[in-house]
Amino acid sequence: MPTVFRSTIIDAPIETVWSWLRDFNGHERWHPAVEESHIEGVRAADQVGAVRTFRLATGAQLREQLLRLSDRDRSFTYCILDSPIPLIGYVASVTLKRVTDGNRTFWNWHSTFSTPPGLEPALERLVGEEIYERGFAAIRALASARMPEPVSVPPRARFALRTTAGSIRCSAVAIDGYGGPDVLKTREIEVPPPGPGEVRVRHTAIGVNYIDINIRAGHYSQFTVPLTPGVEAAGEVVDVGEGVVGILPGDRVGYAALPPGAYCQYRNMAADRLVVLPASVTDEAAAALLLKGMTAEYLLRRAHRVRRGDFVLIHSAAGATGLLLCQWAKHLGASVIGTVSSEAKARIAREHGCEYPIVHTREDFVRQVRSITGGHGADVVFDGVGRDTLTKSLEALALRGHLVSYGQSSGSAESIDIAVLTPKSARLSRPVLFHYIADPAELRASAQRVFDLLARGVLKASVNHRHALAEAAQAHRDLEARRTSGATVLTP
Amino acid sequence: MVKVYISSVIDAPAGRVWVHIRDFNGLPSWVPVVADSRIEGGVPADKVGCIRNFNLKDGGNLREQLLALSDYDYSFTYNILVSPMGVQNYVATLKLTPITDGDRTFAEWTAEFDCEAGREQELTNEIGNNVFQAAFDNLKKQLGGR
Numbered sequence: 001m002p003t004v005f006r007s008t009i010i011d012a013p014i015e016t017v018w019s020w021l022r023d024f025n026g027h028e029r030w031h032p033a034v035e036e037s038h039i040e041g042v043r044a045a046d047q048v049g050a051v052r053t054f055r056l057a058t059g060a061q062l063r064e065q066l067l068r069l070s071d072r073d074r075s076f077t078y079c080i081l082d083s084p085i086p087l088i089g090y091v092a093s094v095t096l097k098r099v100t101d102g103n104r105t106f107w108n109w110h111s112t113f114s115t116p117p118g119l120e121p122a123l124e125r126l127v128g129e130e131i132y133e134r135g136f137a138a139i140r141a142l143a144s145a146r147m148p149e150p151v152s153v154p155p156r157a158r159f160a161l162r163t164t165a166g167s168i169r170c171s172a173v174a175i176d177g178y179g180g181p182d183v184l185k186t187r188e189i190e191v192p193p194p195g196p197g198e199v200r201v202r203h204t205a206i207g208v209n210y211i212d213i214n215i216r217a218g219h220y221s222q223f224t225v226p227l228t229p230g231v232e233a234a235g236e237v238v239d240v241g242e243g244v245v246g247i248l249p250g251d252r253v254g255y256a257a258l259p260p261g262a263y264c265q266y267r268n269m270a271a272d273r274l275v276v277l278p279a280s281v282t283d284e285a286a287a288a289l290l291l292k293g294m295t296a297e298y299l300l301r302r303a304h305r306v307r308r309g310d311f312v313l314i315h316s317a318a319g320a321t322g323l324l325l326c327q328w329a330k331h332l333g334a335s336v337i338g339t340v341s342s343e344a345k346a347r348i349a350r351e352h353g354c355e356y357p358i359v360h361t362r363e364d365f366v367r368q369v370r371s372i373t374g375g376h377g378a379d380v381v382f383d384g385v386g387r388d389t390l391t392k393s394l395e396a397l398a399l400r401g402h403l404v405s406y407g408q409s410s411g412s413a414e415s416i417d418i419a420v421l422t423p424k425s426a427r428l429s430r431p432v433l434f435h436y437i438a439d440p441a442e443l444r445a446s447a448q449r450v451f452d453l454l455a456r457g458v459l460k461a462s463v464n465h466r467h468a469l470a471e472a473a474q475a476h477r478d479l480e481a482r483r484t485s486g487a488t489v490l491t492p
Numbered sequence: 493m494v495k496v497y498i499s500s501v502i503d504a505p506a507g508r509v510w511v512h513i514r515d516f517n518g519l520p521s522w523v524p525v526v527a528d529s530r531i532e533g534g535v536p537a538d539k540v541g542c543i544r545n546f547n548l549k550d551g552g553n554l555r556e557q558l559l560a561l562s563d564y565d566y567s568f569t570y571n572i573l574v575s576p577m578g579v580q581n582y583v584a585t586l587k588l589t590p591i592t593d594g595d596r597t598f599a600e601w602t603a604e605f606d607c608e609a610g611r612e613q614e615l616t617n618e619i620g621n622n623v624f625q626a627a628f629d630n631l632k633k634q635l636g637g638r
Binding site for chain 1: 499
């Protein structure tokens with residue numbers, strides 16, 4: 001009877017690691033092989049006897065039952081109830097132990113099962129490497145993201161982490177009044193040492209997003225001028241403020257966060273908004289991908305749950321977010337339909353997993369969607385365009401379809417009478433990324449999924465346009481004129 | 493009942509660590525506080541039930557009996573028969589577990605005992621830090637670095 005045994009050391013306190021692993025349904029948040037999971041019926045995830053149904057990235061559907069859960073031993077045991085993989089009589093246990101020397105965690109994952117004759121080596125490898133070792137790597141990455149937990153730090157440790165460098169003078173691109181690209185002006189700013197809970201970051205790459213244009217144009221009244229636009233960047237930690245633990249000077253970090261202020265060389269950021277970058281992700285890729293990648297993550301997995309076989313309609317499919325949505329939706333097993341403005345962009349979208357690109361300047365997308373889906377319509381529409389497309393997006397929906405309006409690059413839509421939803425029992429939502437990553441744990445998990453798919457080659461960081469920081473206005477003009485495809489990055 | 497638990501990571505394969513610490517008569521070679529050791533009655537040191545009689549560098553004498561030894565689990569359990577520490581019902585277990593990731597060793601040393609009220613903290617520190625952790629630190633020096 002094969003026995004698989006794997007163990008590792010996680011560089012985090014046992015309480016932290018146990019809080020991640022204890023949730024029997026939590027594997028969908030941290031295990032890269034698990035695409036989606038839920039607990040059957042009305043049981044809680046920590047109820048012994050609970051059954052989790054989940055789907056692997058390969059499409060395989062499994063059911064597993066919790067047999068034992070001990071908060072005292074920090075251990076649980078579970079078995080497989082149903083699986084297309086012939087792991088017969090599979091029973092596994094996860095046990096954590098405290099490494100008192102260094103306050104780390106020993107993690108032991110152990111199972112026994114039988115298999116049809118001859119399959120032992122292949123299945124031992126599958127369980128040991130694809131499930132256990134990949135799980136270790138994911139939790140290790142979570143631990144090394146080392147977002148500060150709310151812990152009290154002894155004064156000496158805090159002192160040791162602080163540096164006392166003074167203000168740094170550097171350049172920034174800012175606006176004094178709302179308007180076109182020309183309101184963006186380069187100026188000198190002074191960045192003081194980081195305050196409590198803050199980290200001072202030296203930017204190495206800054207992402208350009210449509211939200212920057214909307215903020216510059218004055219579409220969001222909560223951001224008052226004068227202001228520095230930019231909500232996404234990557235760089236190196238210069239120094240950290242009081243009370244910040246777990247992030248050290250020299251760490252490579254990235255963020256996608258409000259308030260705006262990224263168009264500059266140096267900046268102070270709240271430590272709990274930063275993600276420590278893995279070695280596999282370059283600064284430029286993080287600046288190009290973090291906001292758009294996490295947008296794709298929350299749209300396809302949380303604002304709506306895309307399922308295998310769904311017809312998904314993505315507007316601006318060749319835009320930076322559109323390309324990521326196409327790649328990720330295809331990875332989830334959906335049939336991807338996308339609208340683009342030209343034949344050249346149709347080609348780019350097709351290369352990124354968009355099976356049915358529609359050139360909307362030439363063809364009516366509602367009619368095309370109807371014909372591609374055999375009259376069914378789109379199960380979900382991801383619409384970041386807004387005013388120009390929203391009404392027709394509703395028309396393209398299937399019965400009980402979901403219109404996810406996540407942006408407004410053409411301007412905000414007219415008010416909508418909910419009666420328009422009735423003929424199809426349609427659902428309309430207007431989600432915002434920042435609400436889906438407000439919790440630091442959700443932020444980490446979302447970024448981790450993006451990094452993982454990037455490392456696996458499922459997502460490609462298409463940085464096709466680079467400008468110096470001082471040329472931010474040109475970057476805005478190109479984006480507004482829809483002359484870009486893929487991401488635009490500013491180099492400070 | 494007082495319980496002491498110390499664990500550490502030794503950067504060497506568990507099989508190698510086990511060979512180094514398995515000898516019930518071998519404390520002087522890896523536990524810094526121990527000066528010398530012999531097995532009473534000349535019986536083999538892996539005979540379960542044997543008694544080791546050893547002296548500490550600071551002069552104290554102890555007698556400990558081997559209660560369990562497992563080459564399968566890489567673990568041994570022993571109790572104290574005589575010691576100058578003032579502990580009763582002292583039973584300790586040392587166990588090694590392989591860390592497959594990196595071929596290292598997770599080492600755990602647990603002790604349970606009774607003592608006079610008020611001495612718990614002092615004895616926990618003495619046993620946990622000065623004996624167990626010091627021995628683990630020494631193992632890391634002796635076996636780490638490959």
